[in-house]
Amino acid sequence: MKKTVKDLNWSGKTAVMRCDFNVPLDGDRITDDIRIQAALPTIRYLIENGAAIVLMSHLGRPKGEPKPEFSLAPVANRLSELLGREVKFVASDAVVDDEVRAAAKALKAGDVMLIENVRYRKEEEKNDPGFAKDLSELGDVFVQEAFGTSHRAHASTTGIADYIPAVSGFLIEKELKFLGEAVNNPQRPFAAIMGGAKVKDKIPVITNLLDKVDILIIGGGMAYTFFKAQGYSIGKSLLDEEGLELAADILKKAEAKGVRFMLPVDVVAADEFANDSPHDVYPADSIPDDRMGLDIGPETVKLYGDALRTAKTVVWNGPMGVFEMDTFAAGTKAIAEILAEIDAVTVIGGGDSAAAVAKFGLADKMTHISTGGGASLEFLEGRALPGIEVIEDK
Numbered sequence: 001m002k003k004t005v006k007d008l009n010w011s012g013k014t015a016v017m018r019c020d021f022n023v024p025l026d027g028d029r030i031t032d033d034i035r036i037q038a039a040l041p042t043i044r045y046l047i048e049n050g051a052a053i054v055l056m057s058h059l060g061r062p063k064g065e066p067k068p069e070f071s072l073a074p075v076a077n078r079l080s081e082l083l084g085r086e087v088k089f090v091a092s093d094a095v096v097d098d099e100v101r102a103a104a105k106a107l108k109a110g111d112v113m114l115i116e117n118v119r120y121r122k123e124e125e126k127n128d129p130g131f132a133k134d135l136s137e138l139g140d141v142f143v144q145e146a147f148g149t150s151h152r153a154h155a156s157t158t159g160i161a162d163y164i165p166a167v168s169g170f171l172i173e174k175e176l177k178f179l180g181e182a183v184n185n186p187q188r189p190f191a192a193i194m195g196g197a198k199v200k201d202k203i204p205v206i207t208n209l210l211d212k213v214d215i216l217i218i219g220g221g222m223a224y225t226f227f228k229a230q231g232y233s234i235g236k237s238l239l240d241e242e243g244l245e246l247a248a249d250i251l252k253k254a255e256a257k258g259v260r261f262m263l264p265v266d267v268v269a270a271d272e273f274a275n276d277s278p279h280d281v282y283p284a285d286s287i288p289d290d291r292m293g294l295d296i297g298p299e300t301v302k303l304y305g306d307a308l309r310t311a312k313t314v315v316w317n318g319p320m321g322v323f324e325m326d327t328f329a330a331g332t333k334a335i336a337e338i339l340a341e342i343d344a345v346t347v348i349g350g351g352d353s354a355a356a357v358a359k360f361g362l363a364d365k366m367t368h369i370s371t372g373g374g375a376s377l378e379f380l381e382g383r384a385l386p387g388i389e390v391i392e393d394k
Ligand code: ADP
Pocket: 195, 196, 197, 198, 219, 220, 221, 222, 238, 293, 294, 295, 317, 318, 319, 320, 321, 322, 323, 324, 349, 350, 351, 352, 353, 354, 373
């Protein structure tokens, strides 16, 4: 178990808290503040418990240089509104300078300040010890609350913990609880649903999960590489040539391990990659040469639904079809609806899967939606995340 903000006495201390305030901007207007809202419980807890708070984050890709369009100034304004108290923004192209240090020193219990985009400095992504030390000297304790960057060893996510003790905020605690429990101590039967575009990217995840799951369900663009590996003709469907051998290997491993490995039995295939393209449902082994599979079919939805209804834990990574186009969204929507209604722990990991669930209005029906696409994938691969490793154990 990792220490959280609840395991410390905050009185008289300053927290240096790494958040994920990488919000979408239209000019200096924040178009979606969900990431800011997500950090509020930890910030409020710290305020209520007598801490002063220095917040830091990255925003976009300024590539190690100050770029005004990536300034965190709009985030400070929005935070002030949401918290109902002033969040002081100390603008500095150097991120940390004497003015920033003086402002941090001057904070009293309950005061909150935000420093400039840590990626204004190239030292951030290099995990430069000098910059990490500069950040650490703004306070007494590092609070890790940015799951989405915890798979990167940067100065503000990892290096800082070489100088001051590290604990997690509530968001990280929740990620570790649900992703961690699901993968390492699941209620069984444990089913994983893997979809999305590329087999190659997800092979390590599938390989790791094969040791843990009872049922592995495949959908989306990666299904066709498995079909091809079994000798089916897949027409113009997505094929990951590099992943072919790996797919064959996985099919063998699943059998050897006694995992119930499920592939689509029918697919929706179209002439073109377009919402208005003519399309039909075909058995998985008879996709016409001039068509491409863009969604799972209704028979597959039924089969997958029956399997999922037996599960007590489900982890879902990757959509079942091209859900961005309404014509090919039915499979993904049906699976999301099944997960919404079953009596199981349901964990969504993966940026596009999370977007799909939100699009269908089912986000609040899931047990947990991971906030970190890349980070949750690496977590599911069984890899240690550097930004999580540095958090002290209880
Ligand atoms: P996640 O972000 O949840 O991990 P991925 O990034 O791996 O998911 O994959 C998502 C993408 O896969 C979506 O943009 C979706 O349109 C695409 N996709 C799903 N099924 C197919 C398919 N049959 N052919 C082509 N692309 C597909």
